[in-house]
Amino acid sequence: MTTAQLGDIREDGSATATRRKLVVIGNGMAGARTVEEILARGGGELFDITVFGDEPYGNYNRILLSGVLSGQSDATDIFINPLDWYADNDIELRAGARVNHVDREAHLVHADDGSCAPYDKLIVATGSRPFVPPIDGVMNGHGPRPGIFVFRTIDDCSAIAHYAQSCSRAAVIGGGLLGLEAARGLLSHGVEVHVVEAGPHLMGQQLDAQGGRILARTLREMGIGVHCGAATTAITGDDHVTGLTFKDGTHLACDMVVVAAGIRPNAELAAACGLDVERAVVVDDQMRTQDPDVYAVGECAQHRNMVYGLVAPLWEQAEVLADHITGTDLSAAYEGSKLATKLKVMGVELAVMGIKEPEHDDDEVLQFSEPQRGVYKTVILRDGRLVGATLLGDVSKVSYLTQLFDKGTPLPEDRLELMFDLGAPVAAVPVGALPDDTQICNCNGVSKGDIARCASGGALSVGAVMKATRAGTGCGSCKAQVEEIVTWAAGGDLVEDPSAHYYVPGVPFPKAELVEQIRRLDLRSASEVFDALAGGRDDPASKMGLTSLLRTIWGPDELGDERDARYINDRVHANIQRDGTFSVVPGISGGVTSADQLRRIADVADKYAVPMIKITGGQRIDLLGITKEDLPRVWKDLGMRSGHAYGKSFRTVKSCVGTDFCRFGVGDAISLGVEMEDRFKGLEAPAKLKLAVAGCPRNCSEAMVKDVGAVAVEGGRWEIYVGGAAGAHVRKGDVLCTVDSHEEVLQITGRFMQYYREHARWLERTYAFVPRIGLDELRAIVVDDRDGIAARLDAEMQRTIDEYVEPWQTEAAAPVTANQFAAPIAMSV
Amino acid sequence: MSSTESLVERSLGPIGQIPLGEGRAFHVADHHIAVFRLREGGLAATQADCPHRGGPLADGIVGQNSVVCPLHAQRFALATGLAEVGDCDISVYPCRIDAKGDIVVTIPA
Numbered sequence: 040m041t042t043a044q045l046g047d048i049r050e051d052g053s054a055t056a057t058r059r060k061l062v063v064i065g066n067g068m069a070g071a072r073t074v075e076e077i078l079a080r081g082g083g084e085l086f087d088i089t090v091f092g093d094e095p096y097g098n099y100n101r102i103l104l105s106g107v108l109s110g111q112s113d114a115t116d117i118f119i120n121p122l123d124w125y126a127d128n129d130i131e132l133r134a135g136a137r138v139n140h141v142d143r144e145a146h147l148v149h150a151d152d153g154s155c156a157p158y159d160k161l162i163v164a165t166g167s168r169p170f171v172p173p174i175d176g177v178m179n180g181h182g183p184r185p186g187i188f189v190f191r192t193i194d195d196c197s198a199i200a201h202y203a204q205s206c207s208r209a210a211v212i213g214g215g216l217l218g219l220e221a222a223r224g225l226l227s228h229g230v231e232v233h234v235v236e237a238g239p240h241l242m243g244q245q246l247d248a249q250g251g252r253i254l255a256r257t258l259r260e261m262g263i264g265v266h267c268g269a270a271t272t273a274i275t276g277d278d279h280v281t282g283l284t285f286k287d288g289t290h291l292a293c294d295m296v297v298v299a300a301g302i303r304p305n306a307e308l309a310a311a312c313g314l315d316v317e318r319a320v321v322v323d324d325q326m327r328t329q330d331p332d333v334y335a336v337g338e339c340a341q342h343r344n345m346v347y348g349l350v351a352p353l354w355e356q357a358e359v360l361a362d363h364i365t366g367t368d369l370s371a372a373y374e375g376s377k378l379a380t381k382l383k384v385m386g387v388e389l390a391v392m393g394i395k396e397p398e399h400d401d402d403e404v405l406q407f408s409e410p411q412r413g414v415y416k417t418v419i420l421r422d423g424r425l426v427g428a429t430l431l432g433d434v435s436k437v438s439y440l441t442q443l444f445d446k447g448t449p450l451p452e453d454r455l456e457l458m459f460d461l462g463a464p465v466a467a468v469p470v471g472a473l474p475d476d477t478q479i480c481n482c483n484g485v486s487k488g489d490i491a492r493c494a495s496g497g498a499l500s501v502g503a504v505m506k507a508t509r510a511g512t513g514c515g516s517c518k519a520q521v522e523e524i525v526t527w528a529a530g531g532d533l534v535e536d537p538s539a540h541y542y543v544p545g546v547p548f549p550k551a552e553l554v555e556q557i558r559r560l561d562l563r564s565a566s567e568v569f570d571a572l573a574g575g576r577d578d579p580a581s582k583m584g585l586t587s588l589l590r591t592i593w594g595p596d597e598l599g600d601e602r603d604a605r606y607i608n609d610r611v612h613a614n615i616q617r618d619g620t621f622s623v624v625p626g627i628s629g630g631v632t633s634a635d636q637l638r639r640i641a642d643v644a645d646k647y648a649v650p651m652i653k654i655t656g657g658q659r660i661d662l663l664g665i666t667k668e669d670l671p672r673v674w675k676d677l678g679m680r681s682g683h684a685y686g687k688s689f690r691t692v693k694s695c696v697g698t699d700f701c702r703f704g705v706g707d708a709i710s711l712g713v714e715m716e717d718r719f720k721g722l723e724a725p726a727k728l729k730l731a732v733a734g735c736p737r738n739c740s741e742a743m744v745k746d747v748g749a750v751a752v753e754g755g756r757w758e759i760y761v762g763g764a765a766g767a768h769v770r771k772g773d774v775l776c777t778v779d780s781h782e783e784v785l786q787i788t789g790r791f792m793q794y795y796r797e798h799a800r801w802l803e804r805t806y807a808f809v810p811r812i813g814l815d816e817l818r819a820i821v822v823d824d825r826d827g828i829a830a831r832l833d834a835e836m837q838r839t840i841d842e843y844v845e846p847w848q849t850e851a852a853a854p855v856t857a858n859q860f861a862a863p864i865a866m867s868v
Numbered sequence: 869m870s871s872t873e874s875l876v877e878r879s880l881g882p883i884g885q886i887p888l889g890e891g892r893a894f895h896v897a898d899h900h901i902a903v904f905r906l907r908e909g910g911l912a913a914t915q916a917d918c919p920h921r922g923g924p925l926a927d928g929i930v931g932q933n934s935v936v937c938p939l940h941a942q943r944f945a946l947a948t949g950l951a952e953v954g955d956c957d958i959s960v961y962p963c964r965i966d967a968k969g970d971i972v973v974t975i976p977a
Binding site for chain 1 (some may be wrong): 878879880881884885886887888889890891892893894895897901907916920921922923924926927928929930931932933934936939943944955
């Protein structure tokens, strides 16, 4: 079929009369991807396309649902094609309409909303539904009882997330990929999570027993309960779920259940209209059913006796189907997928290809297991070829093994090279040598070839390629590889995103040069910097960083303060929340408070009906849900200083009770913590600074994982740690030096922080800054004064401290701008 | 706004209510509007709430004739309302300073 049969031309220039009608049943990943592939082959000219989907949305990436459940992504983040896309491509989407009958004689599909649609060609992409095993007490009439959920759709995610708020313990039935994804999503809702698997070990489809045990161990270390060999026979409870009963009579208490025990193809519709259905809809190598006008694709299709539940085969099927239906390549044939897959389960990387256990007597098995690190690798060889491999926890060899597996290339002499990089530096497979069809991004189904073509086609930066192909925009685990391929494909033409080295994206200078320019040209405001150094382009994303830098260089007194160049938090000295209200955290130095302070905080909470009072991780008290207009009154009533819990600045010093009360304390952590916070409070910096002081190496206040920490050791000495972190990134700090007194702690930590303020990139936390500069270098500069700048750093820090102005009481008394704290201004009409 | 609706001009009071370079939120009739006083001169008015998650656009940072929502950094062109970062566009309203120095916005009646 070619475009030769185009007929009339419509007003908008497109052909119409002889366009045939294509109906797609199913708007999931298979249906939508197939339509994309058809459009890419000019199918928009050949067909009037109608898509039925029983969910009321555009189509989305189901693989990323656990991110939605965990709250890491917004539901809108996982849409592949929003509703607009259908309109833009002249596709009629009937979202929310479920097809309940296909009349193949009349070439007509009927939906449950009473509508129908005629077709010339029909694609069945009905996908799967969750499999709910026969367990007592699951169903009531139409579906699962309250408190019992399946995990398949966006609506399931919102229902689970909502219900979890009132629960303390959740059980997930099913220890396969889907169950573990659900467990990961649940973890962030503050419930205790238990995974219940009827089989002998986790991920039975992908892992052998030993691999499953090592994964279970890793999950337990994350705080997840793992129960294998536990066949659930009943869910107990009347109005609400109280627990699970297992076959052996034991019981697990829980107050909600997610059933993730696998999927079953939705093949009933196809069966009812007489199509061949075994486990799923039977198709040939062109993805056609026995009816030449009806195709099937995705999880509802059975090809050469295989039904696939992973995404990679689906991409391949969609391409062949599109080649065939559009006539682009009538000889295109799908010959089944070699199952090689890379997954990330609860942050643990897993790559699996081929068989998971030896099948023949003379299959050779190489095995490496290191349970402590959660690493497990097996490689199965037959006749000198790789026929199977499992990599858990360390997938560094995956590209190399995939190549051996896909191409059947001869194995290296030294078989250990299959598992480890021996000697250095060794060959990860150079990306140039990877076959073009190697899938790089598993979330979005993007191959090496796609990425390379995009890069050589003119998208010459990594960011541009990621945007155009979607590679690396899912879970992100393939980003490094995407970068490598783009670099390789662009050859010498790669435009390194030059802004990667700028202090802020909109002013083309690295920090040191920017500071020099600002001083040389005597620039005192963000506007002056944009005018002088950025051609007048006032990039809004650069303003906050510039304001911080200008304040560090000039100090607040000599600055042309432009409030509009500040982020809202710094305009109103509070942290904006998701509903536009603010959080108020009074300064409580060292975490030491008093009855009087607590009473005032309680009075304020009553007076302003504060919806949430929260003890923070930094040993302070957070009043959440304060409106902007109440901020000055709240501050006045508190009569306390700002805790600066909103800015890129020095936040807090956690302390332990040290020698005052603790029987183990060897240093006075409380006094030192209070002194440090009083001295450095509100100090502005390129990123926030969280500190702690520990009175002994038991490290109760976690000083070893803070940006700056002091830990008392025997003999009245203090170890100073820098560059620690325990947030999204976890890093133990490095010992910068050991000193003898509180005064020295204050001096050295102050000098370090001043050096950091002057040299760190905008938003570069100390955990990145310290390794970038190098500990030895920092020690030489900050402790040994190799460069002779210690006195200047100390003086700069002292000047900054002397210039500190407490913002709450100052601006509560005298607002700085018009309507600084105003509610929306109501105009009477 | 479709062209068939009738439009009306409303005064929002003196320009001094908005500091240079910042925005403020106004409620007028049934409309919630954010008005920005631009450093390069003139005013811009948009719907008050970000279409992404309802963030207060008047609290956003303005630059290059666009505003960045303070919650999730969605970015919108102030002249057209088109999304520069994000998927959804916003409504914009004609806005000017009259001879008395008052803000005047044009909204559907």
